[in-house]
Amino acid sequence: MELPLKLNREFYKQPLLDLARKLPGKLLVKSTGSELLAGKIVEVEAYDGATDESAHSFNGKTPRTEVMFKEGGYLYVYLSYGVHYCCNIVTGNKDEGTAILIRALEPVIGIDQMAINRFGKDQISVKEKLNLTSGPGKLCKSMGIVKGDNGTDLVKGEIYLTESFETNQPGIVQTTRIGISKAKELPWRFYIKDNPYVSRK
């Protein structure tokens, strides 16, 4: 399968919310030696270290949040609740501390391998397929994204984004974010309307 055009540095350097609106529909790709995995982004959340109390970067640069302060186009991976990895796309310019959490994907390429990564088998039910990448921890498990991928350059590395397969713009819903205790009121969650892989309505 021929992949759409890979996104470049300029794309990632757009302001946080501009980029957050544009990410749904794009493909998240992991291309290592022999294996090719890809999923369509269907749900994201924006985090802004300058103004947003719930952003990891809100209290300034620390060893953990260092990559959030790079220029746009790097991958920020962290361990959530000591259990799951979650991945973010760093956006904007150097030292802004802005990033977008990928909350859900629709599996597109390498679905068998994703099923093995997540469930340990390649034969899965319809129900299991819907559960494969419908959450930030789930998608990292399926895509095989781990702490070592923190800091990956999305322009030069094995993990990157591409343009959408579809030419028309998907219908986007904008709401408040999930699973946070601070700055709950900010409407910085974006997802594709009626897509079954969205983590929660």
Added chain:
DNA sequence: ATCAAGATTACCT
């Protein structure tokens, strides 16, 4: 050195 919190998920009732 110690401690509390957390951008989640799976499994229970």
Added chain:
DNA sequence: GGTAATCTTGATA
């Protein structure tokens, strides 16, 4: 709908 699992980080001493 409730909660255990599990561990890194950052803050405080």
